[in-house]
Amino acid sequence: MLQIEPWKRVLIWLTVAAGLLLAMPNLFYPRVEQHNDAMAQIALGLDPATVEGEELWPAWLPSGLVNLGLDLRGGAHLLAEVQVEQVYEARLEAMWPAVRDVLRDERQLFESIRLVETTNEALRVRIGNPEAMPRALELVRGLARPVQTLAGVSGTDLDVRAEGRDVIAVSLSEEEQQATDDRTMAQSLEIVRRRIDEAGTREPTIQRQGGDRILIQVPGVGSAQEVKDLIGTTAQLTFQPVVNRIEGGEAPAPTGSTEVLPSLDEEGVFYILERTPVVTGEQLVDAQPSFNENGQPAVTFRFNPTGARQFGDYTAENIGSLFAIVLDEEVVSAPVIQSHIPGGSGIITGRFTLEESTQLAILLRAGALPAELVFLQEQTIGPDLGEDSIEAGRIACLVAFAAVLIFMALSYGLFGIFANIALIINVALIFGLLSLIGATLTLPGIAGIVLTIGMAVDANVLVFERIREELKTAKGPSRAISLGYEKALSAIVDANITTFITATILFAMGAGPVRGFAITLGLGILTSVFTAIFVTRVLVVMWFEWRRPKTVEV
């Protein structure tokens, strides 16, 4: 019959109360936001006395807020693809000295050893004596190292094969490519994060997406271009031996083991460089803006121990020759090595302004991006547009709310009022859940809430229509009401599960704003079923116990 056990009632009201409590901070959005910012700063170790805003919201109340998506808050969104293959080339390039040395040990046998090319895909070396191929392969294969992955050691890092009669092709094995990709991505993420943090923007989101992509969302910046400038698409620093310097005229064609790069600040000057760098920017531990002995802006840097050793050995062996500092495929400067530099520190001078040297130091300190970033998608939303959208969404929500409330009251009378109370609780619960899980509210998400307002009454309508039908067969009001709830249940469950399935698929397949819509739609289904089955029922039962009506009209 028409009754609900006391513990169930308590549980239902407790759930509603918890939902309302969680939703409440959103009513005081700016205040709570300021409070949360203050708390975050205090957590970072700032003195509470100097931070403003902590007292704006009592600590014992929940302070979770619905995150506003970029389309509501304004900011920039970028999707970048890391050109992970570029790292393969660098890795293979670095293999050349080792391959050369191991073959050189049996030079008579191979007659000659020449680098043909290095690409993303393979390092190719030609030997003079095709007969000696098996031995050459054996020697080069000896250079392979086991691959360390999370699953332990699996396979070796190099695939060595013969191409044609006299070419040895060395490429990275699949396991090694996988491991390299993971390293590249981790490094790129870290560097992007550091560079964006250095600019001090608020709550950026930097996530890996799929195999080789990075999603960057920065609220509050003026344009996507600013973010791109901040990240700098590449800042690859290498130190390479100079073969020759060419002034004026055309750039000569590169050969297998050399490349030709222009000078950064001298028009028409090119350098022919050995491809294999002596040291790379990855081995830098520090870089600071400074001045050289003539008082010109410069950048001093320091290597880690490995880098310092390589740099020291090289300078000791090559005193008097030129040495190029290459930044992003341009030669910043090419000083003559004056003496052995053992300490692992050095200075870059060029025609820098003070600002440029500071910028360069930051770039170097943050570390070079291991590979180039290509931007596949970018979006800028101005803060005013976001505010307009929030305002429009709020008004639309309120009007939709009012229309549905009035319509339900007109259609179902007292029962309509019960459904309306449930509807209000429903929207509060959605906000409570959104705040609890820290979900992001987007403009389509607001649309999802408005849609839920319209659809949430469906479960109640099903029940009320059913009660009407049961009343016709005159079983008495209490029986009719309980039958109405019972019999409408299967339709409510089936109808909502199917909608929930589509919301889940939307969530899984969608990106960004669409996902925001799926979240509010999905949560709206959960809360509307809860409020329709439990909340209105408790309301109806409580009213029934209080009034004990002989007849009811739905």
Added chain:
Amino acid sequence: MRLRLVPKETSWDFFSRSKLWLGISALMMVAAFVSFLIQGLNYGIDFVGGTTIRTESTQPVDVGVYREVLTPLELGDFSITEVTDPRFGPDENVASITIQAQEGDEAVSQDTINSVQEALRGVAPDITFPAIESVGPTVSGELIQAAVIAVLLAIGAVLVYIWLRFEWQFALGAVAALVHDVILTIGVFSELQIRFDLAIIAALLTIVGYSLNDTVVVFDRVRENLRRYKKKPLKEVLNQSINETLSRTVMTSVTTLLALISLYILGGDVIRGFVFAMIWGVIVGTYSSIFVASAMLLWLGVKRDWSKPDDGAPAGTQFATAETKDA
């Protein structure tokens, strides 16, 4: 005093002209398909790649002048539309410029955006750019793929769920209605050339969800009545079920439409296309759950001995038998 949209008792015959209704539906689907083939959809940059720039200025938007200054930039295919909204004041003149990605462009070209901004500042010095969005062709290809998979997956998942809960005839009926709704929605977007972007796919999936919601409620009653009236012809059972649920069907459609229409009018121009799709979907979805799903069910027929809870329910009805105790 109660507001009633549907009379208290109805016994309308929904199938007396079922051939006509199915014919109209089929005709509209063909029209939608033809429109799609001839005109195609007005794809947003989500799907074809390119850049959309939103401009705002205190001076009135003159599409002709904008076009004139942008043409020398050799942008390839581009379109300019003035955006209007009742909420805009006289100082808010908004336009949307869409530039399609050039063939061979892998990523977003910042130079293009800069040159467009520069050119427009020459026409309207106070112009601002509240939103800029660029999508490269790689991503747009993936987005199309994901969207198609999502719609198919949703329809497939629903087919399986209804098959498990009801019978395969119900599942086919429901899916026929869904396909009908999706095709008609795409048809409207093609016919009216409303921009079709990622948000519209979300709307399509919502329509799938809504239409299904409606269909399932009718089917649930059909299942119940089939059990109760074992000898009644299927057509009468269907008619009775639709009549019994009609009041609810109309109520829910009206509340949903009330909410959506207020969003359409007041929610701003950014999501107007999205809301339009849903309004259309609610109307078509309500129609299809009666005139397509149920008509399909009538046409396919239903096995009538499937609800004998006493002598071992056949497969597929194990859930359904639970609610029969009060019947």
